[in-house]
Amino acid sequence: MTRYVLTVDAGLRDLRAADHLLRTCAAELHLPQGVFGCTHLVRGDRPRVAVSLAVEEETVAAGLRERLVARGYEVAEGAPDPVGRAVLYPGVDALRGTMTVAEVLSVSAIDRVTVLGGAAGPPGPGTPLVTRDHVRPQWQDGELVLTAMPAAGGALVPFEVPAPTPCCADH
Incomplete structure (x- = not known):
């Protein structure tokens, strides 16, 4: 397209x-x-x-x-x-709360979910993803890819946090 x-x-x-x-x-x-x-x-x-x-x-x-x-x-x-x-991007407004990887892929334009440092390969379709209502995938080789990281209870969270702490915030 x-x-x-x-x-x-x-x-x-x-x-x-x-x-x-x-x-x-x-x-x-x-x-x-x-x-x-x-x-x-x-x-x-x-x-x-x-x-x-x-x-x-x-x-x-x-x-x-x-x-x-x-x-x-x-x-x-x-x-x-x-x-x-x-x-x-199409479907971004549907990415709220906790969803499975399969749901994320089916309701949005995201093509793939990868896990940071994920030597075990891509996450399974039933893996829960806690969106934190802030999902920012990136274009990689023509695909929209969400990078996630492991969280408590076997879930994933998007790598980018909604409100990052600014550098040097403590001084």
């Missing part, structure tokens, strides 16, 4: 602000079903976080571009890289 991708560079410095921008765009611009909204770390002399929006129709992308530019955003064609961290 061909996707038309736009990158928005709002000069953001952190993932939380980029997540907020994507959710704001979804609400205020009435993004279509099936949109993918991702964050991308941009390195170089001006490190920042850019966001990309991918839609299925070229005309929708053109209209979206116009609305974003009208709001003062710098917009470019294409994604900054192929490994975006997905914030908006």
